Amino acid sequence: MDASKSSPVSIDDISATLKTIGLDTVPQQPNTYPALNPFDIYRSHVAELVAQVIGVEASKIYPALQTTTKTDYGDLQLAVPALRIKGKDMKEFTKEIAEKFPDSPLVLPPVVSGIALQFFFKPEPLTSLVMPSVLKSGSAYGWNTNVGLRDPADPAAGRKKIIVEFSSPNIAKPFHAGHLRSTIIGGFIANLHEGAGWDVIRMNYLGDWGKQYGVLAIGFDLYGSEEELVKNPIGHLYDVYVKISKKAAEEADLIKSIKADIVGLQEKGESTAELEARIQKVEAEGVDQAARDYFKRMVDGEQVALGIWKRFRDLSIEKYKQTYARLNIRYDEYSGESQVKDESMDLAAKLMHEKGVSEESDGAVIVDLTKYSKKLGKALVKKKDGTSLYLTRDIGAIFERLEKFKFDRMIYVVASQQDLHLAQLFKIVEAIGRKDLAEKCQHINFGMVMGMSTRKGTAKFLDDILRDVGEKMHEVMRTNEKKYQQVDDPERTADILGISAVMVQDMRGKRINHYTFDMELMTSFEGDTGPYLQYAHARLCSIYRKAVEAVPDVAAVDLTTVDLTLLKEPHAVDLVRQLAAFPDVITTTLKTLEPTTVLMYLFKMAHSSSSSYMHLQVVGQEREVMLARLALYVAARRVLHNGMRLLGLDPLERM
Numbered sequence: 001m002d003a004s005k006s007s008p009v010s011i012d013d014i015s016a017t018l019k020t021i022g023l024d025t026v027p028q029q030p031n032t033y034p035a036l037n038p039f040d041i042y043r044s045h046v047a048e049l050v051a052q053v054i055g056v057e058a059s060k061i062y063p064a065l066q067t068t069t070k071t072d073y074g075d076l077q078l079a080v081p082a083l084r085i086k087g088k089d090m091k092e093f094t095k096e097i098a099e100k101f102p103d104s105p106l107v108l109p110p111v112v113s114g115i116a117l118q119f120f121f122k123p124e125p126l127t128s129l130v131m132p133s134v135l136k137s138g139s140a141y142g143w144n145t146n147v148g149l150r151d152p153a154d155p156a157a158g159r160k161k162i163i164v165e166f167s168s169p170n171i172a173k174p175f176h177a178g179h180l181r182s183t184i185i186g187g188f189i190a191n192l193h194e195g196a197g198w199d200v201i202r203m204n205y206l207g208d209w210g211k212q213y214g215v216l217a218i219g220f221d222l223y224g225s226e227e228e229l230v231k232n233p234i235g236h237l238y239d240v241y242v243k244i245s246k247k248a249a250e251e252a253d254l255i256k257s258i259k260a261d262i263v264g265l266q267e268k269g270e271s272t273a274e275l276e277a278r279i280q281k282v283e284a285e286g287v288d289q290a291a292r293d294y295f296k297r298m299v300d301g302e303q304v305a306l307g308i309w310k311r312f313r314d315l316s317i318e319k320y321k322q323t324y325a326r327l328n329i330r331y332d333e334y335s336g337e338s339q340v341k342d343e344s345m346d347l348a349a350k351l352m353h354e355k356g357v358s359e360e361s362d363g364a365v366i367v368d369l370t371k372y373s374k375k376l377g378k379a380l381v382k383k384k385d386g387t388s389l390y391l392t393r394d395i396g397a398i399f400e401r402l403e404k405f406k407f408d409r410m411i412y413v414v415a416s417q418q419d420l421h422l423a424q425l426f427k428i429v430e431a432i433g434r435k436d437l438a439e440k441c442q443h444i445n446f447g448m449v450m451g452m453s454t455r456k457g458t459a460k461f462l463d464d465i466l467r468d469v470g471e472k473m474h475e476v477m478r479t480n481e482k483k484y485q486q487v488d489d490p491e492r493t494a495d496i497l498g499i500s501a502v503m504v505q506d507m508r509g510k511r512i513n514h515y516t517f518d519m520e521l522m523t524s525f526e527g528d529t530g531p532y533l534q535y536a537h538a539r540l541c542s543i544y545r546k547a548v549e550a551v552p553d554v555a556a557v558d559l560t561t562v563d564l565t566l567l568k569e570p571h572a573v574d575l576v577r578q579l580a581a582f583p584d585v586i587t588t589t590l591k592t593l594e595p596t597t598v599l600m601y602l603f604k605m606a607h608s609s610s611s612s613y614m615h616l617q618v619v620g621q622e623r624e625v626m627l628a629r630l631a632l633y634v635a636a637r638r639v640l641h642n643g644m645r646l647l648g649l650d651p652l653e654r655m
C-alpha cells in the first residue's frame with residue numbers, strides 16, 4: 001500500500017466545511033473517525049437527531065444505522081425495531097420519528113419504508129465534504145490507520161502485529177489452484193491490514209521437508225541437470241520428481257510381481273529363496289530405501305545432504321520471488337516446514353503429554369480430539385519411527401512464531417480441504433492450555449477452482465498460467481490496431497491485464513465458493529472482469545489527458561479549489577455518493593475479509609462513472625463546469641486506483 005505517501009484531510013478541514021454548511025460542531029460518536037470516513041459523520045449526526053426525537057442516547061442509536069445495498073434505498077437506513085423500544089406499534093413509531101425529525105443541514109427528511117427509515121444525504125453538502133477529502137487524501141483516502149493501533153487514544157503504544165501466512169507451495173510439486181487462490185486472497189488480506197495501520201508480516205510457509213526431498217535428491221543424481229536447475233529450478237525439479245517417482249513406482253510393481261511369483265512357488269512346494277533374495281536386492285538398491293537413508297541424513301543434519309536440499313530450496317525461492325513480484329507480492333519471511341526446530345516440536349510434545357492431551361498408540365503418539373468434537377477425529381502427531389508429521393510441524397511452528405514475532409493475530413490462508421487440519425491444530429493448542437494463543441489464530445479458507453488448464457494442457461505452474469492468460473490478452477489487444485499502437489509497452493500491458501483477469505475472476509465470488517477457471521470469460525472486457533476494471537481506470541485517466549490536451553493550463557489547476565456546487569446532475573450526485581462510501585466499504589471488509597466486498601463496490605462505482613460520461617462531458621464545456629467535472633473524474637479515478645491497489649492489481653493508465 002502506498003497509503004503512507006499521502007495524508008488524509010484533518011478534522012480541522014472537516015470542521016471548517018461543516019461550519020459553512022451550518023453545523024458548529026463535528027458530529028462524532030465515540031470511536032468514530034469523521035475526518036476519515038464521511039459515513040461516520042452522517043451516522044453520528046442522524047443518531048444525534050433521532051436521539052432528540054425519542055429521548056434515547058445517540059450511542060445506542062448509532063449501531064442501528066446501516067448502510068444500504070442500493071442507493072435507491074437511501075444512504076443510511078434505520079430499522080426501527082433494532083432500537084429495541086418496547087410497547088410501541090413499530091409502523092406508527094417509525095412514522096412518528098419521521099414526522100418529528102428536525103430539519104438537518106446534512107440529510108433530507110427521512111423516507112418511511114414500513115418499519116424502516118431511509119436517510120438520503122443532501123447532495124451539495126455531501127459533495128463539499130467528500131470531494132476535497134478524496135482529492136487531498138490521495139492514496140490515503142479510504143484508509144483508517146487508527147484501526148491497527150494497540151490503543152487509539154495512545155499512538156505511542158504502537159501498532160498491532162499480524163502474521164498473514166499465504167501461498168505456501170511445496171517445492172518440486174506443482175503450484176496448484178489452491179496455492180494460487182491462497183496467494184491472491186492472502187496478498188489482499190495483508191494489504192488490507194497494512195492499509196489499516198497494522199504491522200503486517202507476510203509469511204510463506206513452504207512445503208520443503210519430508211521423505212520426498214530425499215526422493216528428489218536421489219532423482220537429481222540420476223536425472224538432474226545443473227544447467228536446467230539454474231535456468232528453471234521449479235520446472236526442472238518437478239520433472240526430476242516425476243521421473244524418480246516413476247522409477248520408484250516401477251520398483252514397487254516389480255516387488256509386487258515377485259511376491260506373486262513367490263506365492264506360486266509356495267503352492268507348488270518349491271524353494272523361494274532365490275526370489276526372496278531378489279526382493280531384498282531390489283529393496284536395498286531401490287529408490288525408496290535410498291530416499292529414506294537420504295532423508296535420515298538430512299534429519300541428522302549432515303552437511304552434504306542438507307547442502308543439496310538447501311540449493312533446491314534457495315533456487316526455488318528465488319524463482320518464486322520473481323513470479324510473486326509480478327503479482328505485487330513480497331514476503332517478509334520465507335519459512336517452511338523444514339525450518340521448524342526439533343526443540344519446538346519436542347516442547348510441544350512434552351506439553352501434550354503432561355496435559356494428557358496425547359497418548360501412545362501402537363508405538364506412535366496420537367491425540368484423540370473426539371472428546372472435544374466428533375468431527376475432529378484422532379490425529380497422529382508422531383510416527384512409530386519417531387518422525388514428525390505435517391501437523392506436528394504446524395504445532396511447533398505456531399509456538400515458534402509467537403516467540404519470534406509476538407503477534408496479536410495470525411491468519412492462515414489455506415484451502416478448505418484443510419479445514420480439518422487447521423481445526424485440529426487450533427484445538428490442540430487450546431487443549432495444551434493456550435486458548436489465548438488459539439484465539440489469536442484464524443483459518444481463512446476458500447473453495448476449489450475447477451478446470452484450471454492452460455491451452456497447452458493441464459496447468460502445473462503459476463508462470464504457465466500467467467503467460468497463457470497474458471498471451472490471450474495480447475491477442476485481444478491486437479484486435480484494436482489503433483489503440484494498440486498507442487500502448488507504450490504492449491507486452492507488459494498484456495501481462496498486467498492477464499494477471500488482473502486471473503485475480504479478479506478469483507476474487508469475484510465469496511471465498512468459500514468453488515468457481516470454474518474460464519479463460520474466455522475472465523479475459524473479456526465486458527461484464528465484471530479484471531480487464532473491465534482496468535479499462536474503467538484507463539478511461540478515467542484518458543479523460544484527464546484529453547482535457548489537458550484541449551486546455552493545457554488545466555494541468556496547473558488545483559482541483560480541490562474548483563466550484564463543486566456545479567456538480568448538480570443526478571449522475572454526478574450518484575457518483576459522489578459512491579465515492580463517499582469507499583472508507584465504509586473498507587471498514588466492512590476488515591470484518592468480512594472478503595475481497596468480493598471491495599470488488600463489487602468497485603464495479604458499481606465503475607459503472608456509475610461510465611454511465612456519467614455521456615451526460616457529464618468535460619472537454620467543450622464552460623471552464624468552471626469543465627473543472628468541476630474533471631475534479632469528479634479525478635476523484636473517481638483515485639478511488640478506483642486505491643481499491644485496485646488493495647486487491648493487488650496494477651492500475652493501467654493506457655491500454
Ligand SMILES: NC(=[NH2+])NCCC[C@H](N)C(=O)O
Binds near residue numbers: 168169205394412
Ligand atoms: N501452516 C500451514 N499448514 N499452511 C498451509 C501449507 C500448505 C501446504 N504446503 C500445501 O500445499 O498443502
